[in-house]
Amino acid sequence: MQLQLRGKASGKTQIFDLEAKDLEKSVLDFLRERGTPMASSCNGRQQCNKCLFNTNKLGCATTIAELSHEKPPLYIEIDYL
Numbered sequence: 001m002q003l004q005l006r007g008k009a010s011g012k013t014q015i016f017d018l019e020a021k022d023l024e025k026s027v028l029d030f031l032r033e034r035g036t037p038m039a040s041s042c043n044g045r046q047q048c049n050k051c052l053f054n055t056n057k058l059g060c061a062t063t064i065a066e067l068s069h070e071k072p073p074l075y076i077e078i079d080y081l
C-alpha cells in the first residue's frame, strides 16, 4: 500500500510505501519519521490546528489506518508544503 503526499503550495508530490507498523501512527508522527515537516505548535495535543491536512483533518488526531478506510488512493494534501 502506498500513500501520496501533495503540497499545494509547491505542487510537489511524494510517494511513501506503507508497512503494517505504520497503520497505528498518527499522520503527524508518520511524516516526521520520514523527514517531512508537518506544522505543529502544540506537539500533537490537538490544540493548535496547525497540522490540518485534506482541508479538515488533524494530522495529530488521524492515524494512517483511518486514512486507509477511505477510497484509494491514499493521499495527504497540505496547503503550506
Ligand code: FES
Residues within 6 Å of the ligand: 028, 039, 040, 041, 042, 043, 044, 045, 046, 047, 048, 049, 050, 051, 058, 059, 060, 061
Ligand atoms: S499538532 Fe496541534 S492540533 Fe495537531
